[in-house]
Amino acid sequence: MTESGLRAPEPRSSDGATLSLSWPAGRRLLWCMAWLALLVALAEVLARTAVVRAHLPAPSFGVANRQFELQWARLEAFVAEEGQPNCIFIGSSQVLRGIDPLVFEAAYRQKTGQDLRCFTFGVRGFDPDNSYEAARLVLQEYHPRLLIFGTDIPSYSTERADAVRGALGSHAWVRYRLGEPVVEGWLIDHSAALRAYLPLRFWFRASFDEQQAEAERFDTQITREGFGRLDHNSPVIGEPPQPGDSQEALFDILRDYTISGDQLASLENILALRSRQQVVIVEMPLHPTFFYFFGNGRADYDRGLQVVRAKIRPTQVEFIETTDLHLIADSGWANRNHLNTQGASVFSQWLGARMAELALSGRLPSIAEHGTP
Amino acid sequence: MTVTSLNFAAFVLVLLAAYYLVPHRAQNPLLLVASYVFCALLGWEFLGVLLLVTLAAFVSAYGVVAGRRARRVWLALGITVQLGALAFFKYSDYFLPQAFKLLHLLHIPTPDAGLALLLPIGLSFYTLQAISYLVDIYQGKSKPAANPLHFALYMAYFPRLIAGPIERAGTFMAQLNRPRRVKNASIARGLGLITLGLTRKILVAEILRPMATTHPFHVPTDYSGPQLIAALIAYALFVYNDFAGYTSLMRGVSSLFGIELSSNFNLPFFSRNFTELWTRWHISLSTWLRDYIYYPLSRALLRRDPGGRRLITVLVPPLVTLAASGLWHGATLNMLAWGAINGVFVAGERLISLARPASPPDKRPRLQQWLGRAVVVPLVLLALVPFEATLPQAWAYWRGLLVWTSTALPDARYLAPVALGCLVDWAQYLSREELFFIKWPRWLQGLLLALALLAVFLITRAGTQGPFVYQEF
Numbered sequence: 001m002t003e004s005g006l007r008a009p010e011p012r013s014s015d016g017a018t019l020s021l022s023w024p025a026g027r028r029l030l031w032c033m034a035w036l037a038l039l040v041a042l043a044e045v046l047a048r049t050a051v052v053r054a055h056l057p058a059p060s061f062g063v064a065n066r067q068f069e070l071q072w073a074r075l076e077a078f079v080a081e082e083g084q085p086n087c088i089f090i091g092s093s094q095v096l097r098g099i100d101p102l103v104f105e106a107a108y109r110q111k112t113g114q115d116l117r118c119f120t121f122g123v124r125g126f127d128p129d130n131s132y133e134a135a136r137l138v139l140q141e142y143h144p145r146l147l148i149f150g151t152d153i154p155s156y157s158t159e160r161a162d163a164v165r166g167a168l169g170s171h172a173w174v175r176y177r178l179g180e181p182v183v184e185g186w187l188i189d190h191s192a193a194l195r196a197y198l199p200l201r202f203w204f205r206a207s208f209d210e211q212q213a214e215a216e217r218f219d220t221q222i223t224r225e226g227f228g229r230l231d232h233n234s235p236v237i238g239e240p241p242q243p244g245d246s247q248e249a250l251f252d253i254l255r256d257y258t259i260s261g262d263q264l265a266s267l268e269n270i271l272a273l274r275s276r277q278q279v280v281i282v283e284m285p286l287h288p289t290f291f292y293f294f295g296n297g298r299a300d301y302d303r304g305l306q307v308v309r310a311k312i313r314p315t316q317v318e319f320i321e322t323t324d325l326h327l328i329a330d331s332g333w334a335n336r337n338h339l340n341t342q343g344a345s346v347f348s349q350w351l352g353a354r355m356a357e358l359a360l361s362g363r364l365p366s367i368a369e370h371g372t373p
Numbered sequence: 374m375t376v377t378s379l380n381f382a383a384f385v386l387v388l389l390a391a392y393y394l395v396p397h398r399a400q401n402p403l404l405l406v407a408s409y410v411f412c413a414l415l416g417w418e419f420l421g422v423l424l425l426v427t428l429a430a431f432v433s434a435y436g437v438v439a440g441r442r443a444r445r446v447w448l449a450l451g452i453t454v455q456l457g458a459l460a461f462f463k464y465s466d467y468f469l470p471q472a473f474k475l476l477h478l479l480h481i482p483t484p485d486a487g488l489a490l491l492l493p494i495g496l497s498f499y500t501l502q503a504i505s506y507l508v509d510i511y512q513g514k515s516k517p518a519a520n521p522l523h524f525a526l527y528m529a530y531f532p533r534l535i536a537g538p539i540e541r542a543g544t545f546m547a548q549l550n551r552p553r554r555v556k557n558a559s560i561a562r563g564l565g566l567i568t569l570g571l572t573r574k575i576l577v578a579e580i581l582r583p584m585a586t587t588h589p590f591h592v593p594t595d596y597s598g599p600q601l602i603a604a605l606i607a608y609a610l611f612v613y614n615d616f617a618g619y620t621s622l623m624r625g626v627s628s629l630f631g632i633e634l635s636s637n638f639n640l641p642f643f644s645r646n647f648t649e650l651w652t653r654w655h656i657s658l659s660t661w662l663r664d665y666i667y668y669p670l671s672r673a674l675l676r677r678d679p680g681g682r683r684l685i686t687v688l689v690p691p692l693v694t695l696a697a698s699g700l701w702h703g704a705t706l707n708m709l710a711w712g713a714i715n716g717v718f719v720a721g722e723r724l725i726s727l728a729r730p731a732s733p734p735d736k737r738p739r740l741q742q743w744l745g746r747a748v749v750v751p752l753v754l755l756a757l758v759p760f761e762a763t764l765p766q767a768w769a770y771w772r773g774l775l776v777w778t779s780t781a782l783p784d785a786r787y788l789a790p791v792a793l794g795c796l797v798d799w800a801q802y803l804s805r806e807e808l809f810f811i812k813w814p815r816w817l818q819g820l821l822l823a824l825a826l827l828a829v830f831l832i833t834r835a836g837t838q839g840p841f842v843y844q845e846f
Binding site: 018019020021022027028029030031032033034035036039040062197198201202203204205206 | 392393397400552553554555556557560561564580583584631784786787789790815816818819820822823824826827831832834835
């Protein structure tokens, strides 16, 4: 420690520039950039090679919801094989498990004689907010004539909204595809190597193997049209849920049911899409014993339904309600809010017929032709 | 703004461009403003604390010089302000609940909890700097800073604000007084340190974080003996690479500005005895503790025991110094235990050397040096358990290491970051160079840099990073 160091005179600008490089400079950086270019090019070539691709999991866009990515991959494959869909069902896992496009198309054809190409884009955990972001993506890419949003009243719960809201819209790739200038999103969109790597990014986490297995299991349940088959049914479906029930977490979410203003705003956003595309809202069915999860039972549910109905009514958007139809027998439920394959078949047939009636009555323009109405 | 983010990189690049463009006399003010902006970006209230602490130290230093008879009072006042700030922000949430418990026993009504204050970023580090500055002036080793701006920059300099290194005023401010020249070699060295820092932080520490932190230490009974051993090794490498990575990164950034910061680590896991370990681990703190606690205490004891043969003279300085180190890390019994255990190791070593004086580690036969490492490293790792666990948890952890209830093996994936961390240290050990790659051919250095950048980019796709461990002390 020196005193002189503290008392040295102030240097003057005439002492010369701080940055004093001698040339050639930066050869390490040049080498680095050359190597980077080579390595990236090599990775891109490998990622686009069929043999390598066959050994890799489905590509990822870096979105936290793996089911969304798998559904998106299904949709891209569907479009590649069949062309752009006329109608897309969008919503949560209730839509995924509850609407079989093939059955829907058959029922519609039977009444109208018109062929449709439909795709189910349901994703677990998708609340109105995520559904709106997904709808924007789907509309922008594939311009279906009809967007059917399968809504479920529990998803408007403030408790649930706080847990999952905003997940999809914040991801770089989604933002880029929706038109924001996001460098990372651009990279993901243009780099097959990066998309091939991204599913492996959690390799070091203990939960990776389990999540990977779950994704693979999920993938095998999804049909070409995006419908998620569930072939089991719940043996306790007729009994009111008790603590210890496999869905008991719903007690916590719905006990003090309040309606999230943010989720209602997202519903309004979905309704606003009618200026670009035909929009229909469908209330996804719940088993009557589901209402026991609400603190005030059916009264809470009806209150939520009334608020949703009040939002939709002024917009002239068709709202197909299902609460009191009791369409599905107990054998058609995988659990209290998800239909199994049998229940989905019944519901899809009913929905196809209902949509056909709307089309025939002129309340819904024809959806058989692709393109903006 | 984390220092491994693109935002920080942009902040540094913009600042560098301005720094190289402005005349020398404007560079220090520019760095000071940038440092305050950086601090405010981390939390504007932190800036207020930093300014107050800086002002108090600056004024006290002039009091120490001008006070003549009141020098001691000014010194005490200056140190009290620094320690007071530390106690208020860092320790109140530990001591107040304890005090409340006592008052409660006396049926005196008290609040339920402490103040729940947010610890200002870097407070633990810059208050030690201020104390060393005051003590050095008091002891006549240096004079107060002539330029308040230089002192303010000494306290706030952004590459060392978050977690050190703890610099000495004389060394640091001497650099501020000199015109700076950043040449090719400085840039290469700076980029090399940044590469090394990112490698340690992102490719080793961040990958180890999920395995290394919390659960095995908090519920050791859920894990088998091999898993506990693996978790302890992972934790040690995690803490080391996290902190060493941060230090390398910031030293690299600083050298781009032509200002050299102290090294904080020098292959600590190659230490051949416990005394040597504390010259290799968190060097700037260890040196501070040595100069301002260990030496004064030893000198005071030696005055009463000139031969230095009494047990108290041998045992007390290392025990007190390392216990203080523990308390600096956190006012908890487990941190105190961590410090005390390490103090016992050093004191024990001193005791043995009284009976049989040992030659310096470098002079010992090679085998003996490796035997030393084989003893020091496992014991230091065992002592590390209370660094993360409470005392009952630490006890259960140590029991779990000895009594294996199962032989379930740890997750083999963690061998990759462990191997990488060991490889970096091994390369440094063999080459005797911190930047072991700096003499490699340029094409090979370019390849290493490219691989490191790619790996860092890919690993960070997994999501948000955790904070630096020492940022929280």
